[in-house]
Amino acid sequence: MISLEKCELCPRRCGVNRHESAGFCGAGDKARVALVSLHPWEEPCLTGAKGAGTVFFSYCNLRCCYCQNHEISHEGKGQEVTDERLAEIFLEQQQRGAATLDLVTPTHYVPQIIHALDLARAKGFSLPVVYNSGAYDSVETIMSLRGYVDIFLPDLKYVDEVSAAEYSQAADYFEQAALAIRKMVEIAGPVQFAADGRMTRGVLIRHLVLPGHRHESMRALDWLWQEFGDTVQLSLMNQYTPMYRAAEHKGMNRRLTTFEYESVVDHAVELGITHCYVQEGQTASERFVPDFDGRGVRS
Numbered sequence: 001m002i003s004l005e006k007c008e009l010c011p012r013r014c015g016v017n018r019h020e021s022a023g024f025c026g027a028g029d030k031a032r033v034a035l036v037s038l039h040p041w042e043e044p045c046l047t048g049a050k051g052a053g054t055v056f057f058s059y060c061n062l063r064c065c066y067c068q069n070h071e072i073s074h075e076g077k078g079q080e081v082t083d084e085r086l087a088e089i090f091l092e093q094q095q096r097g098a099a100t101l102d103l104v105t106p107t108h109y110v111p112q113i114i115h116a117l118d119l120a121r122a123k124g125f126s127l128p129v130v131y132n133s134g135a136y137d138s139v140e141t142i143m144s145l146r147g148y149v150d151i152f153l154p155d156l157k158y159v160d161e162v163s164a165a166e167y168s169q170a171a172d173y174f175e176q177a178a179l180a181i182r183k184m185v186e187i188a189g190p191v192q193f194a195a196d197g198r199m200t201r202g203v204l205i206r207h208l209v210l211p212g213h214r215h216e217s218m219r220a221l222d223w224l225w226q227e228f229g230d231t232v233q234l235s236l237m238n239q240y241t242p243m244y245r246a247a248e249h250k251g252m253n254r255r256l257t258t259f260e261y262e263s264v265v266d267h268a269v270e271l272g273i274t275h276c277y278v279q280e281g282q283t284a285s286e287r288f289v290p291d292f293d294g295r296g297v298r299s
Helices: 083-095 107-121 139-144 161-168 173-188 214-231 258-271
Strands: 031-039 052-057 079-081 101-104 129-133 151-154 199-208 233-237 276-278
Touching: 031 083, 031 107, 052 083, 079 083, 083 101, 083 107, 107 139, 139 173, 151 173, 161 173, 173 199, 173 214, 199 214, 214 233, 214 258, 233 258
Parallel strands: 052 101, 101 129, 129 151, 151 199, 199 233, 233 276
Antiparallel strands: 031 052, 031 079
16 A cells, blocks of 8 residues: 555655655655646657657656756756646646656656546546656555556666666665566556557666666666567667766766667667667757746646
8 A cells, every 4th residue: 555654655665754744755745747748759659649748747766967857856846736636637638639648757646646547537538648757666656556557668777786876876776676667567568559559558668878888788688688578668768968967977978979879779689679769860969858847737
């Protein structure tokens, strides 16, 4: 049973009463939202003709030094909303023609999201729900989403403890993310696509290749292939942009080289992976970072 009274929504298991104080993530007992938008830059199977219906939540249980969304994830920029208003936001995204409801960084607000989805469904909400997280989720939290989430979209960041500790302040990241992703695959099952290419169910796992860490990325692919084969969809990203506090960490104040990224893609091919998106062109740019101006949050 997940609750806000003794919060254990993520592996940090702070145990705080969120009605009285915040834990590591910074979140209280009401969801805080920074932006509601139709987002065209998600994977093609999530965006459709008009875009994914993103709801960007404020705060985060990770402290990634290179986070592009640091003003909302670390600094908490956004506006608190009731569960009733959150349900209205979900319905408004459906009315705008969104292909999916894309819940971005939702881990610390799962109880509020579940309540809001119940309220929205009672009023006709029917979009596929995407749970877009950093994969640092407790198994119990993922289990609570059975029947609510159609597509899990975890971002598998690291397999090395040293990387996870230095860049995201989560030394146990891979151990916990592996458990969470296994549970996501168990709940959602193999990937399913509609005739028009839209993903309707399953797990889409992102991995951002970091500068100087191509061999770690290859080990991440080894693990994913051994665990799941082609039953999941992968997305290999080359869009690392040295932002926020990246310059404070050796080797992180530069973009990825073509060789680094292509060597990881080649490794995916050698393994036999076929369900995998790759990125081409100039994707490493601050222009792809949304303007978190509060659009769509208030009615």
